[in-house]
Amino acid sequence: MLGLELVVALGAAVVVGSLLAPRISITQPLLLVLLGLALTLVPEFRGVGLPPETVLLLFLPPLLYWESLTTSLREIRRFIRGIILSGTLLVVITAGTVAAVAHALGMDWGPAWIIGAAVAPTDATAVAAIAHGLLPRRQMTVLHAESLINDGTALVVYGVAVGFATGSVDISPLMVTGEFLYSFVGGVTVGVALAWAMLWVRRRIENPLAGNAATLLTPFVAYLGGELVHASAVLAVVSCGLYISQAAPLAVSAYTRQQTVAVWGIGSYLLNGALFVLVGLALPSALGGIVAGQAEHGQPLGSVLLVAAAVYGTILVTRLAVLVVSAYVIRAVDRRPHQRKLRTTNRARVMSTTAGVRGAVSLAVALAVPQDYPARDAIVFVTAFVVVASLALQGSALPRVIRWSRIPEDTKVTEELLLAKRTAIEEAFKALPDLAREINVDDEVLERIHHEYDEHLAAITAGFDDEDHPAVARTRQYARLRLALIGHKRATVVRLRDEKTIDDTVLRTIEGELDAEEVRLARQQETE
Template sequence: MLGLELIVVLGAAVVLGSVVARPLRVTEPVLYLLAGLLLSLVPVFRGVGLPPETVLLLFLPALLYWESLTTSLRELRRFIRGILLSATLLVVITAAVVASVAHALGLDWGSAWILGAAVAPTDATAVASLGKALPRRQMTVLRAESLVNDGTALVVYGVALSSATGDGDISLPLVSGEFVYSFVGGAAVGVAVGWAMLAIRRRIEHAMAGNAATVLTPFVAFLLGELIGASPVLAVVACGLYISRNAPLTISAHTRQQSVAFWSLVTFLLNGALFVLVGLELPSAVAGLWTTVGRANGQAFGQVLLISIAVYAAILVTRLAVLVVSAYLIRAIDRRPYQRKLRTTNRARVMSTTAGFRGAVSLAVALSIPDGGQFPERNAIVFITAFVVAASLVLQGMALPKVIRWSRIPEDTKIVEELVTAKRTSIEEALEALPSLAREIGADDDVLERIRGEYGERLEALNAGFDDEEHPAVVRTRQYRRLGLAMIARKRTTVVRLRDDKTIDDTVLRIIQGELDAEEVRLMHQQETE
């Protein structure tokens, strides 16, 4: 029953944390982390946690896939150089700096490098949860970086683990080749899986079956990446980006509506559950370290705590330094006018450093270290990693809103402007094609005029600008939305009354309710984007 109890308390912690976060003005992941710590005080949950391979094989593919599906490929290409530098070079430099600091304070080189690999990558889950208030550019770059850098960190971890155990020869050409193969192979697998899945989806008309294939997609990409020895993380990311680019005209609206609802809910639950599990793991890491104080490696708890603080500080300083230095190097080398448009400020780099959260993936990497006499410093590595993750989520998460205000990044209205352009152009071209479309389906003239009037009203309101509250077209459009929503509420009340009076069956209620819900969502969405 413990498994069922764990599922219930994880779900309850996520729901409660999300509900009270706004009134308390505390970010949700911080509350999830505290909930995990409180749950660890309950005897039945003491020492409970998921195996690290569960995080890497179950949580990671699903979360990375949804993040890649909702990432702007255009913005990714626009900032590709900075993203790749942060996702590769910055990870390696951070791992090296952390290893040097940890070794100087007492860890052996093998353990120090494993620690560096664990804490080097930023976490896509944490960035998505805590970075919602970030400006669009910084959010795009951080999300893209977090999607890719796990692959780099896992390669560094594999090399460090092989070196520490003496299972393989380590050389620069060998490591470089492994990096290249991991990245290129992972991307190739992801594109191939994305292409195959879209080809399959074109032949599936049943919405449920199509979405079942969607659920399998990230795990198929992850599995194939693992089987060929490439980066499974990049396989999932490349697959998601490919499908995001090519799916709009392939997948039906009904299937897509189901898919978005499913993935939004699942990733919300998985995100929250991961942070709660991190909180559950922290006391175990401390207890495991405490029981080994003075054994094998002779490290005192105070020494490990000092290493933890030094490593956390090193991560922040290294990230800021690399971002600043690389920006000025690029500025000195590339003087093109286009490059000048991409420049940002050092305040923005401080904001990016603050938003570089570490999360559950780092802890999963640390926990995946073989448990035995071969790694006497395993508990120290787990504790340091857990300390870095907790400090990152709590300290940086609480500081980020203030840093965002301090950075004074101008408001980016590009998305709003492009949204208006897309709506206007789509309506204009639809109106232009309306007569020929009406002839094709044999529509009556009164139907044609009704559609023309509705679309014309919408276009007039767009051209006037919805900020112009006094314009007649804007007033009529807003009244139309409010009246439509009021009518839907009245129809829903009527249908429920008919069900209660036994005039109609519950099946009929559900059918009409689905139609009313779809109409209400459409009106609400249009109202929110005006």
């Protein structure tokens, strides 16, 4: 029963945290860690956790896959050089600097490098949770893309560090370089190949439930493929997701896609939240192991606290230094006009440093350390300290830093949204007569569709911010009236069910149709 109780406790903590965080002005990830700590007050939950290998295999593939599906590939291409530098070089430098600082404070090189690998990658999901939409689009996109790449880099560093710590591999510069190259190239190759294969399968699945079952399997298949060839399983998942994100719009039905968004949205939300709760659950046992005084393997609590504080300071200083130095080096080497348009300010780099919080992946790496590894308690404690400190300190400071950075408002997405809507309607409008002839539509139907498209095009051309324009007013009134009618129809159908005039099956069928129409109209209003 303990497993079931743990599942219920994790789910309840995530729900309570999401509801409570906005009311008490605390970031949700930090509150979830605190709720995990609170759960340890229940005797049955003390010392409870998932097996180390389960953490990486259960949490990482779906989280990374959903992040890659929802990232802009165009923006990745635009800022590719900075993303690669932040996702690879910055991670290696951060891991090495952290390891050197931890070792200088008395920690062995093995656990020091593992800590460096754990705290090196940033977490864009945690950033999104604490930024509340305040972070400019460019910085948010770059952080998302960086977090996808740096996860793979950090796990390669982690694998080398564990091999070094356990003495299972001989470390040399040539070996490490070869490991990185093979891991990256192999992971991307496997991911693209499996994405092509999964799309081939998806195009032949018409049943939405079966299609979404295949979608849920995709990140695990990609992760398994990367593991089987001993390449980066993380990059296999990421490259698979990026490839599918470009091809899926024309390969998957609208109904399947609606289910996919709903399933992945709630799934990634629960997995992310559960990871933070699990860290809270793991903290007391890690602290207890340190306090118990594993003199032959570990360090006193005071020494571990000093290491944790030093590591946190190190990741901030290292990130800012690398961002500033690399920017000026690139500026000195590349003087092309295109490159000048991509330049930003040191204030923006301070904002990027503040936004570079640590989260789910760092926790997963720390919790994946084998239970019998002597310094595991210190590794988990230091990593959790860094994650909590970044969420608490950087999370509270980020809104003020964003305002201080004075980044100009980016209206590009809004402009492109209106362009896409207008172009789609104009071209559909032109094709309307031919399409009507092909499917033999009556003139009355054609005239009605023609009028609706004409009205909508007039509203978009006028601009939905122009409240006084007649076409805009009519479009908004039309949507509100349709929503009101949908609510009335739903109440009528429920009344018929309550009167036992219709069956629950009939209710659910009509309710599904009404829900789809309501969602469409509601989304239309949101984007207008």
